[in-house]
Amino acid sequence: MTSDQQPGVPQGRNFLAFARNSDNKLFAISLGYDKFGHLHAYPGSRAVQTPPDEAARMFYLHLHKEFAPMFRIALLIVVLATIAWWPGSVRAQNVDDVIASNIKARGGLEKIKAVRSVRATSKLTVGSFRAAYVQENKRPDRVREEAIIQGMAQVQAYDGKIGWQISPFSGRKDPERMSQDDTKTLVIDADIDGPLVDYQQKGHKAELVGHDSVEGTDCYKVKLTLKNGDVRYYFLDSDSFLELKIESQSNIRGTVQYTETYFGDYEKVNGIYYPFAVETGDKGSESRTKFAVDKVELDVPIDDGRFSMSATKPEVKAAPAAK
Numbered sequence: 001m002t003s004d005q006q007p008g009v010p011q012g013r014n015f016l017a018f019a020r021n022s023d024n025k026l027f028a029i030s031l032g033y034d035k036f037g038h039l040h041a042y043p044g045s046r047a048v049q050t051p052p053d054e055a056a057r058m059f060y061l062h063l064h065k066e067f068a069p070m071f072r073i074a075l076l077i078v079v080l081a082t083i084a085w086w087p088g089s090v091r092a093q094n095v096d097d098v099i100a101s102n103i104k105a106r107g108g109l110e111k112i113k114a115v116r117s118v119r120a121t122s123k124l125t126v127g128s129f130r131a132a133y134v135q136e137n138k139r140p141d142r143v144r145e146e147a148i149i150q151g152m153a154q155v156q157a158y159d160g161k162i163g164w165q166i167s168p169f170s171g172r173k174d175p176e177r178m179s180q181d182d183t184k185t186l187v188i189d190a191d192i193d194g195p196l197v198d199y200q201q202k203g204h205k206a207e208l209v210g211h212d213s214v215e216g217t218d219c220y221k222v223k224l225t226l227k228n229g230d231v232r233y234y235f236l237d238s239d240s241f242l243e244l245k246i247e248s249q250s251n252i253r254g255t256v257q258y259t260e261t262y263f264g265d266y267e268k269v270n271g272i273y274y275p276f277a278v279e280t281g282d283k284g285s286e287s288r289t290k291f292a293v294d295k296v297e298l299d300v301p302i303d304d305g306r307f308s309m310s311a312t313k314p315e316v317k318a319a320p321a322a323k
Contacts, residue, residue, distance in 0.1 A: 095208035098220045098236060099196050105241035107272035112193055115272070119300050122278075122291045133291060135189070142307040143190040157307050158186040164309035175312045181252045184228060195224060196234065203227035214244040214262075242266055242273060247283060258283035269296045 117138040124133040132148040144157040155166040163183030205225040212221045219235040235245040248259045260283045263275035281288035305311035
């Protein structure tokens with residue numbers, strides 16, 4: 001206790017109040033709350049004109065009568081407004097909360113599941129290499145991806161059961177079946193909703209591993225162990241909850257391959273957000289394949305045969321001229 005403190009003076013938060021006495025003279029009261037929430041007064045200046053406890057009682061009664069109800073209402077409004085505007089990252093408590101917030105941020109489960117097909121048209125860039133790129137998705141679990149150069153298309157597709165490809169730039173113009181390892185990425189791409197939606201029903205396991213940053217932006221980091229054993233780390237913006245980055249670990253022919261994909265320039269299409277800028281490459285590498293999306297079309301008619309290897313007709317070679 002210092003020399004200017006009085007015995008029994010509460011050590012809580014203090015403030016100075018002003019009032020007028022019966023002679024209409026202004027006086028000051030030093031007030032403070034104790035640990036039980038009781039208001040006390042003690043000599044806090046030369047201007048004290050009345051016994052401190054009586055002055056405090058009068059001041060408290062006046063405050064309680066005139067201002068406390070209004071204060072409590074105002075405080076309630078402030079608290080509710082704070083909860084409503086508080087960042088979702090603070091409210092989210094577990095991995096399912098975070099994933100639910102991501103789905104809601106994308107447009108909501110109802111809208112996502114209502115989409116029957118998607119066609120995204122992009123420009124693909126790898127260094128000085130340029131190509132047109134088209135990805136088509138259709139329920140259930142079908143995808144076709146094409147890189148088109150000078151009218152020739154490198155095709156990879158999955159029909160829900162098998163993956164296949166056409167590689168004209170390698171001299172293989174007929175469709176050929178892909179190995180199970182090479183089909184892994186296509187199987188994930190064929191999930192039109194994305195792996196986080198209904199992840200448990202799909203056989204995946206999710207874990208919230210904490211926070212990390214992507215180019216200075218704070219993110220939730222969600223570990224998703226896929227049904228096939230591969231692992232994906234989703235970096236979800238802690239404010240918007242949209243994907244900013246995915247790190248993938250995939251076992252291909254006994255070797256673990258590490259890749260990372262960045263997402264940006266989100267635009268809303270029929271109420272659902274899609275990234276219009278995507279970059280992907282080996283983890284830690286400065287060389288990335290870049291996709292600049294020109295257009296995303298939803299619920300466009302796509303023939304089932306485009307995803308089927310058996311429905312894809314091999315190139316018909318001209319018969320040699322008769323001599």
